[in-house]
Amino acid sequence: MKLNEIFKRQSLFVPIIAIVLGLVLGALVMLAGGYDPILAYQSMLTKIFGSTFDIGEAIRTIVPLVMCGLAVAISFRAGMFNIGVDGQIIMGSLGALIVGTQFNLPPFLHGLVAILVGALFGGLWGALVGYLKATKGISEVVTSIMLNFIALYFSQFMINLFMLQKGTQRSEMIHDSASIQVSWLSNLAGGARIHWGFFIVILAVIFYQVYLNKTKWGYELRTVGLNPHAAKYAGMSVSRVLVRTMFISGVFGGLVGAFDVLGVFKYVAISSTTSGLGFDGIAVALLGGNTAIGVLLSGILIGALTYGSQGMSFGAGVPGEIIRMVIGFIIFFVAAPGIVKLLFRPFQKKTKKKV
């Protein structure tokens, strides 16, 4: 389980150095391409903090990343690699869309039910992966990535059959009563699409922290993740822990899908690919060391970089892809901490001697 070890590293040193190195390498690439990196980073910051609208929209980018980071992180803590968050997002969208378009409920209640159904769809989709792993021993990596495709085409099938907006490549709009946008805040933020997810994500981070570290289920989860043999010896039901954990992981993913449908787009577009957010979630979890606060911080960083990259192309003519490279560099250095440590070995020794 080499992979697991990488994801368990919890030192602060490595991620911070990795971020700095990533930004520096990104700057070098820009220089090589004939761009001005200082101007680029400046316009990135302006883009993020330039107006209340931008701040609002930056947070809107951050919310799903943190949720996806939590989804990946919780499965890692139980010793599993959930690369099926994309599929769980799609199932969450589908659940929310069904409730949002097919039912008529009072405002607020409608949104709440739609979110819950979305979360449930995502959770069950995740639990299926856990169930297959626990009872049949099938690797969660294989099943979860396969279920991504199944979710994608199942969702298209359902939309095409029941909810298609005639003449377009997307579903009908959800009813207004199902919207979870917070309009007075949106108005304050110059129209940025602020929704309930902004608050739910904070609850999710707190839930993650408390569940993992304060409850008996979290204790079981961590035991299974660190030593499944000891878990069995202690009389824990390893299969139940795996299914339960994957359900929670799927709920996080499902919520992302529900937020997008109910709070941002109001419909689901028929797309030939998945969103890829689940894979960004792997990066967030990795950079955040699978802890609640780490995932929150790394989600904020990666979300801000992603949103700010739009400003870079605008203000400095730098293609936004550069930022994907920077994120790639950061993940690379986090995943290969040996390189970072090698570069900084002389400094490390000095500090150690002082202590």
Next chain:
Amino acid sequence: MNKADIALELKGITKRFPGIVANDSISFQLKRGEIHALLGENGAGKSTLMNIVFGLYQPEEGEIHVNGEKALIDSPNKAIELGIGMVHQHFKLVEPFTVTENIILGTEPKRGMQTDIKGASKKVKQLSEQYGFDIDPMATIDSISVGMQQRVEIIKTLYRGADILIFDEPTAVLTPQEIIELLEIMKRLVAEGKSIILITHKLKEIMEIADTCTIIRRGKVIESVTVADTNPQELAEKMVGKAVNFKTEKQPAKPKEVFLEAKDIVVVDRNGKNVLNHLSFSLHAGEIVGIAGVDGNGQTELIEAITGMQSVKSGDILLQGKSIVNHTPRSISESGISHIPQDRHKHGLVLDFSVSENTILQTYYHPEITNKRGFIDVKARNEMATRLVKEFDIRTPGIDTRVGSMSGGNQQKIIIAREIDKDPQVMIAAQPTRGLDVGAIEFVHKQLIAQRDQGKAVLLVSFELEEILNVADRILVLFDGQIVGDTTPDTTNEQELGLMMAGKYERGGTNEAK
């Protein structure tokens, strides 16, 4: 002394790890043609030192001289080049491969495009005859005994031209007969001019075979002594740093009613073979029953069958008259069986957890620890951990210390504390002293005897005959999934037990299947 007579010399070797000095300016000399024992408790720094000699670690200070010349050993390949070979405690063999294939692995002799197996096996045969190994070069590893597998490891080092052989706890996995044969082989090796470093904490072997003994304690050389001039008592005291008591003190057992009874149980492995073959025995309150046997004769399955970690095909297991066969591990644990598992790292502990998190491993769901809403009461947990640390003298910087960073003896103490604290009727102790030093062994034995004296039933499974003879009140010998001997320490001896363990002799067993 002539320089050429020294095969290996270490001068002031110092190796630090974060927080500890594993080797503190260690010096010693290995003379050509001698067996030099390296004696020390677990964690004394023997293995670190040998890993330095074998090129796996780099020392911070000090020099290594091989055959009188200063050498820089920065990799195992370099060590092999210098004629140093290591026989590891855990064999590094490819099971489906033949003896010859394993020996040449990594240094395959070529004939054109092909590997020259024939030539290699001829050479293996020749080495085998020269040193009296009596091994078939074409046999596959999984078809030969553990003792033979060890010989393959030895030939591997010789094949690569080793003159200095390091044996790391070589007798830990062998039967008494195999130990005698190994010691013969070692004598033969030195007679042929090889030099041997023997890492061990078994004093008997040192007295029998070693010429010189260097004692290491807490990373420092205490003394190098000529074995002929010393005795086991003196060696043990130097190793531990205080007087030790070899014979475990205990009153005669007063067995009462039957607590645990196995009736005709059968456990099958993946291939459908009976690993426990119609096995029956009973365990009384107030007695310690020792299960003797060579590893792999059904011990693991027996323990796992009783504790519910392995399913039983037929037969019954009764705890105080109630059947517990094929119940879940949790329900068996709740009904009063505690289990000190044989592999403490695999089953007994979560190494990345703290001391306090490990102390609640078996009881975390009890109302004292977890409230009705599922929250763990950290205060109650810490109080429990603090109490156990005090009661069982667990040496740790604090209850929040990561267990993986603690010594084997203290790790074992955590398990024993946790299992005794459950206040069980039956205690199953599997290899409870494996890898522990003299002081910790004494502690474990005292705890087991204390349990017995409180009227509990103790089942002790061990591969160490000395431990069984010392601690148990009754001895059952397990061979090939059956009990082939039922005796007491007073009426038997190591030779008789050894024969029974090898399946060559039976006495008083409950085996009726034949």
